[in-house]
Amino acid sequence: MRIGLDAESSWRLRDAWPAMLVWAAAAAAMALLDGRLDLANLAMLLVLASALASLWLPGAVSAVIGVLAVLAFNWAFVPPRHTFTVDLRQHALLLAAMVAVTTIVSTLMAGLRAQARRAQSHARRAEQLRQWGETLRDDADPLAQAGALRDALAALAGVDVALLVVKDRMPQGNDEDAAIRVGAADADQSAGLWHCLRQGEPMGPGTARHAELPDWYLPMRGRGISLGAAVLRGQGTDATQDPLLRAHAQALCDQLGQALQRVLMRRDEQRARDEAQSQAVRNALLAAISHDFRTPLATIMGAASSLAEQGARLDPQQRQRLAASIVDETTQLSRLTDNTLQLARLDAPGVALRCDWESAEELVGTVLRHARRHDPARRVRARLEPGLPLLWCDALLLTQLLDNLVDNALKYSPPEAPVEVLVRRQAEQVVLAVRDRGPGIAPAWRERVFEVFRRGESEPKGAAESSLAQRARAGAGVGLAVCRAIARAHGGELRLRPRGHGGCSFECVLPLREQPPQPPAEEMPP
Amino acid sequence: MTMRVLLVEDDAELRRTLRDALALEGYEMLTAASLSEGLALAANATLDLVVLDLGLPDGDGESLLAALCRRESLPVLVISARQAEGQKIRMLDAGADDYLVKPFGVGELLARMRVALRHRGTRVSAALTAYRRGAVHVDLAAQRVHRDGEAVHLTPTEFKLLARLVRSAGQVVTHRQLLADVWGAEFVEHTQYLRLYMGQLRAKLEADPAEPRLLLTDPGVGYRLAEPDEDPAAPLMPS
Numbered sequence: 001m002r003i004g005l006d007a008e009s010s011w012r013l014r015d016a017w018p019a020m021l022v023w024a025a026a027a028a029a030m031a032l033l034d035g036r037l038d039l040a041n042l043a044m045l046l047v048l049a050s051a052l053a054s055l056w057l058p059g060a061v062s063a064v065i066g067v068l069a070v071l072a073f074n075w076a077f078v079p080p081r082h083t084f085t086v087d088l089r090q091h092a093l094l095l096a097a098m099v100a101v102t103t104i105v106s107t108l109m110a111g112l113r114a115q116a117r118r119a120q121s122h123a124r125r126a127e128q129l130r131q132w133g134e135t136l137r138d139d140a141d142p143l144a145q146a147g148a149l150r151d152a153l154a155a156l157a158g159v160d161v162a163l164l165v166v167k168d169r170m171p172q173g174n175d176e177d178a179a180i181r182v183g184a185a186d187a188d189q190s191a192g193l194w195h196c197l198r199q200g201e202p203m204g205p206g207t208a209r210h211a212e213l214p215d216w217y218l219p220m221r222g223r224g225i226s227l228g229a230a231v232l233r234g235q236g237t238d239a240t241q242d243p244l245l246r247a248h249a250q251a252l253c254d255q256l257g258q259a260l261q262r263v264l265m266r267r268d269e270q271r272a273r274d275e276a277q278s279q280a281v282r283n284a285l286l287a288a289i290s291h292d293f294r295t296p297l298a299t300i301m302g303a304a305s306s307l308a309e310q311g312a313r314l315d316p317q318q319r320q321r322l323a324a325s326i327v328d329e330t331t332q333l334s335r336l337t338d339n340t341l342q343l344a345r346l347d348a349p350g351v352a353l354r355c356d357w358e359s360a361e362e363l364v365g366t367v368l369r370h371a372r373r374h375d376p377a378r379r380v381r382a383r384l385e386p387g388l389p390l391l392w393c394d395a396l397l398l399t400q401l402l403d404n405l406v407d408n409a410l411k412y413s414p415p416e417a418p419v420e421v422l423v424r425r426q427a428e429q430v431v432l433a434v435r436d437r438g439p440g441i442a443p444a445w446r447e448r449v450f451e452v453f454r455r456g457e458s459e460p461k462g463a464a465e466s467s468l469a470q471r472a473r474a475g476a477g478v479g480l481a482v483c484r485a486i487a488r489a490h491g492g493e494l495r496l497r498p499r500g501h502g503g504c505s506f507e508c509v510l511p512l513r514e515q516p517p518q519p520p521a522e523e524m525p526p
Numbered sequence: 527m528t529m530r531v532l533l534v535e536d537d538a539e540l541r542r543t544l545r546d547a548l549a550l551e552g553y554e555m556l557t558a559a560s561l562s563e564g565l566a567l568a569a570n571a572t573l574d575l576v577v578l579d580l581g582l583p584d585g586d587g588e589s590l591l592a593a594l595c596r597r598e599s600l601p602v603l604v605i606s607a608r609q610a611e612g613q614k615i616r617m618l619d620a621g622a623d624d625y626l627v628k629p630f631g632v633g634e635l636l637a638r639m640r641v642a643l644r645h646r647g648t649r650v651s652a653a654l655t656a657y658r659r660g661a662v663h664v665d666l667a668a669q670r671v672h673r674d675g676e677a678v679h680l681t682p683t684e685f686k687l688l689a690r691l692v693r694s695a696g697q698v699v700t701h702r703q704l705l706a707d708v709w710g711a712e713f714v715e716h717t718q719y720l721r722l723y724m725g726q727l728r729a730k731l732e733a734d735p736a737e738p739r740l741l742l743t744d745p746g747v748g749y750r751l752a753e754p755d756e757d758p759a760a761p762l763m764p765s
Contacts, residue, residue: 522681
């Protein structure tokens with residue numbers, strides 16, 4: 001898309017054929033009318049042809065042709081014929097008139113043509129800007145458009161173009177890793193690009209800055225920030241010819257700058273939203289745990305201070321009971337700490353799990369072993385489907401999940417009601433369920449039970465208060481929240497389902513992976 | 527003969543509590559609050575066992591472990607916080623005998639210490655060759671396994687795996703150690719092999735494979751064969 005703005009330079013011989021036609025027609029007419037009209041009328045034809053022909057010809061060419069035409073006319077029609085003898089008195093006026101008319105017409109035409117070309121080029125540039133704006137408006141990754149900008153600038157100015165675009169924010173130093181480059185630039189141009197990027201002002205010939213440079217440097221500006229720069233190499237030499245070229249190139253660059261800034265702002269906005277959310281989670285967590293920690297701490301404090309201050313006056317059984325309650329509450333605190341830490345860890349972005357191939361049977365076996373400590377009556381039973389596939393998971397987290405669920409089920413169901421741990425395969429998933437025969441959970445609470453419990457906020461009162469509200473008050477809030485966080489960290493989900501004849505079932509669904517290769521089968525020795 | 531135990535723990539309260547509790551059990555106690563102090567004590571005293579905390583103010587417990595493991599017969603018990611997961615496993619693979627996660631009870635610590643002391647010297651002297659717990663009897667020398675008096679048939683790999691656990695009975699053996707010793711060093715990442723063979727062993731040896739009493743799992747760490755009955759301190763069968 002080379003846009004020349006000087007009419008003369010773009011004129012070519014083949015554009016002149018209408019002029020030649022006019023001259024040929026005029027010559028033919030004059031030859032035909034010779035003898036029938038007098039010389040003055042033939043001369044009028046000559047002036048008409050010259051004026052017409054200059055519509056298609058540059059002024060100078062028209063003038064030269066005009067002079068030649070007058071000479072030819074003189075030779076062919078002016079007596080004495082076939083000589084160049086000019087009767088100046090007769091023809092000087094004619095010649096002067098022809099040259100004058102021709103020059104005026106072709107000058108006017110040249111002006112018109114130039115104007116038309118300028119208008120055309122403006123329209124083309126306006127269209128280009130519009131399309132460029134369209135391309136960038138909804139582009140999620142305007143960086144990828146840098147190549148397109150380089151091509152557009154190169155086509156526009158007809159020179160080599162190199163770009164420097166920063167990926168995120170302006171780096172401290174001229175850090176090449178923080179930016180992408182399109183096109184080749186030498187060391188000087190590189191430094192120029194960085195300088196232009198930092199200054200946010202165009203540099204080079206015709207600009208107010210560093211006019212001595214051979215190249216143009218154009219920044220890609222957003223609002224109050226620039227995010228890239230372009231160098232148009234060697235553009236300086238004919239920069240004066242089109243003052244609008246630079247303005248247009250600058251507009252193209254700025255559009256990319258603005259698009260980049262939009263993306264940056266969108267990213268900042270998201271970051272701020274994420275931060276606000278994790279702050280909210282943290283606050284809720286802190287509120288919940290400060291309560292949950294105080295309860296066992298109060299018991300421990302009471303028992304321990306009693307032992308410390310009244311120890312001598314207590315009988316051995318009382319001392320034993322106090323010590324045992326300290327041990328129990330410490331266990332409780334320890335679990336609470338584990339859950340809280342885990343929840344905070346899983347809440348952080350990019351948490352790394354320590355996954356390995358685990359057998360559901362082993363995980364459940366471990367959980368049962370833990371549960372037996374508070375389950376002397378053996379209420380907890382496990383039922384596992386035979387031939388279960390291995391799970392790709394973090395064993396510690398998954399045992400923590402099941403420990404919490406089993407612990408909850410034991411705590412919130414009647415002392416004789418059974419608690420079941422079920423594992424079964426369901427299509428491409430494995431379901432680990434912990435089911436109890438407790439009082440169940442009111443529908444309104446089935447989702448909220450997984451939220452970190454917010455104390456002091458709208459708690460349901462009176463009769464509407466379900467067993468869940470009691471659960472939450474007893475500190476289940478953090479426990480179930482961490483269970484769900486663990487399930488989700490594994491790409492699974494934890495749901496609560498009411499059971500037909502009362503009680504509830506917490507179901508953790510984990511996706512299955514393609515199974516790892518097994519060792520070769522062995523022969524039994526004889 | 528009194529056993530001499532070095533306790534390296536930076537928390538003063540816990541150090542004093544553990545020192546008093548262990549002294550009451552008849553151990554002669556040396557205590558250190560830092561890595562450097564621990565190194566100095568370990569270099570100048572004859573020790574029977576080291577209880578080592580991982581989070582020390584002046585450095586990594588691992589360097590002390592490296593120094594201690596040069597004395598082949600000195601058992602080391604690692605105490606760790608739950609977050610120190612990776613480090614704990616590294617220490618076990620590097621030669622620590624067992625670990626305890628804080629907080630723990632004194633009873634648990636004493637039991638682990640007894641197991642570690644019983645195994646003391648097994649790396650230089652002859653290892654355990656027989657194991658009995660409840661209805662299960664393993665004779666490594668004769669390569670025989672009995673349950674309820676009846677012979678149990680094991681595949682060669684099952685037997686190798688069981689034998690490896692018997693040699694460390696009562697102690698945790700990490701996945702890596704088991705895979706390297708039973709299948710070979712190139713299989714240390716193939717945890718799925720262990721899952722399969724442990725499942726098979728449980729099916730043959732456990733009364734209820736879903737709730738094992740013998741072949742115990744330490745999630746994320748390894749396996750532990752329950753302590754044999756011969757240990758007078760171990761209960762015959764926990765409820």
